[in-house]
Amino acid sequence: MAKQIQAIRGMNDILPGQSRRWQYLENIIRQVVAAYGYDEIRMPVVEQTDLFKRSIGEVTDIVEKEMYTFEDRNGDSLTLRPEGTASCVRAGNEHGLLYNQQQRLWYMGPMFRHERPQKGRYRQFHQVGVEVFGLDGPDIDAELIQMTARLWKTLGLTEHLTLELNSLASNEARANYKVALTEYLGAHAELLDDDSKRRLESNPLRILDSKNPAMAEMLAAAPKLSEYWDDESREHFNGLCARLDAAGITYTHNERLVRGLDYYNRSVFEWVTTSLGAQGTVCAGGRYDGLVEQLGGKGTPAVGFAMGLERLVLMLEQLDQADLPAAVDVYVSAMGEQAELPAVKIAERLRDEFPGLRVMQHCGGGNFKKQLKRADKSGARLALIMGDDEIANEVVSVKYLREDKPQQSLTWDQLSQVITTIHS
Numbered sequence: 001m002a003k004q005i006q007a008i009r010g011m012n013d014i015l016p017g018q019s020r021r022w023q024y025l026e027n028i029i030r031q032v033v034a035a036y037g038y039d040e041i042r043m044p045v046v047e048q049t050d051l052f053k054r055s056i057g058e059v060t061d062i063v064e065k066e067m068y069t070f071e072d073r074n075g076d077s078l079t080l081r082p083e084g085t086a087s088c089v090r091a092g093n094e095h096g097l098l099y100n101q102q103q104r105l106w107y108m109g110p111m112f113r114h115e116r117p118q119k120g121r122y123r124q125f126h127q128v129g130v131e132v133f134g135l136d137g138p139d140i141d142a143e144l145i146q147m148t149a150r151l152w153k154t155l156g157l158t159e160h161l162t163l164e165l166n167s168l169a170s171n172e173a174r175a176n177y178k179v180a181l182t183e184y185l186g187a188h189a190e191l192l193d194d195d196s197k198r199r200l201e202s203n204p205l206r207i208l209d210s211k212n213p214a215m216a217e218m219l220a221a222a223p224k225l226s227e228y229w230d231d232e233s234r235e236h237f238n239g240l241c242a243r244l245d246a247a248g249i250t251y252t253h254n255e256r257l258v259r260g261l262d263y264y265n266r267s268v269f270e271w272v273t274t275s276l277g278a279q280g281t282v283c284a285g286g287r288y289d290g291l292v293e294q295l296g297g298k299g300t301p302a303v304g305f306a307m308g309l310e311r312l313v314l315m316l317e318q319l320d321q322a323d324l325p326a327a328v329d330v331y332v333s334a335m336g337e338q339a340e341l342p343a344v345k346i347a348e349r350l351r352d353e354f355p356g357l358r359v360m361q362h363c364g365g366g367n368f369k370k371q372l373k374r375a376d377k378s379g380a381r382l383a384l385i386m387g388d389d390e391i392a393n394e395v396v397s398v399k400y401l402r403e404d405k406p407q408q409s410l411t412w413d414q415l416s417q418v419i420t421t422i423h424s
Ligand code: ATP
Pocket: 083, 113, 115, 120, 121, 122, 123, 124, 125, 126, 127, 259, 260, 279, 280, 281, 282, 283, 284, 285, 306, 307, 308, 309, 310, 311
């Protein structure tokens, strides 16, 4: 036998059955973003490597060690997108969508990072991202958080997620803070792990993000970013908090929340769960007012977030809250060769008259018992049976597969009524 070829580690197949849970999640996300008037944008999965280097930052986990970068046949350096924000800004600049305009956009699709695969962490994973351009107030930041809160409510996840907020303030305030933090960390260099030592010069804020328990106490006593906030950023943050309070959304102010990407300023936030082990962040975002300009556009304020769909699917699985609909509503069987064409006609007529009804036609012949077994396995609620008697009497037999009801012979009109009740 020929050797089987396997999928690449960390890149998963989403199998039939599982895909229904994905569709359930994706459909609810589409409904929620639509409920706020956001429009979809679709970007390519491959971009020039420089796009990510210039936006995410050279000294970040993503650019330092996680990108899938390769040379194409022309010798150009290309990268499988590790996230969507940079591509979205690139597209917005390229098509003149950003300057002096307001855009509320969302996208969904695969992202690629060469990380160590484990539960909730994969090399191909999926994000839904939401990005807003042209608005700089805390009102829009609050709207984004409200949108995510509504999503959790719709998915039944509210009590399993908590919101953490921080402000990275202005570039100047952050730069002042960096000096103080670097000094403090330098004075405690003997407690820093190798990763942190390396970051001390290049990206000291990221050290605050460390989950190393040996550094926890020292980091807890570090100078606080909020002590360096500029007045405008403080006002912005207070404005966001007031709006969340008014909306009844609870949060904690996490002084050490800095996010792993360089382009953020002012508001940053994460929705976190304790139910997924170390991979606890399901949604993260913030303001990136400088990025549009940094990527060659004219200065445009921006804010957005991205959520990891695998982590949400895992949560839904654990809670088993997504009631998975079967893929089929009605299964149509034919008994005897004569009945085959009339059965196909019934199935097609149902599809004509009940858009959205999922009708599976039995194929491959077989006796009554075999066909009913298939019908049952399909998950359908009803089996329709055409045979010689049904043709002679101009009826169709209906067998209820999930209810304790006797089989019935129905005219088309009667059948229509039954279908209307199950298909609303
Ligand atoms: P983490 O700290 O878990 O590595 P991150 O800060 O790198 O996350 P972001 O770049 O902010 O993550 O991406 C937003 C969201 O995308 C994350 O909160 C998470 O839900 C999801 N995500 C990121 N990387 C992965 C991955 N390798 N596999 C699955 N989901 C991921």
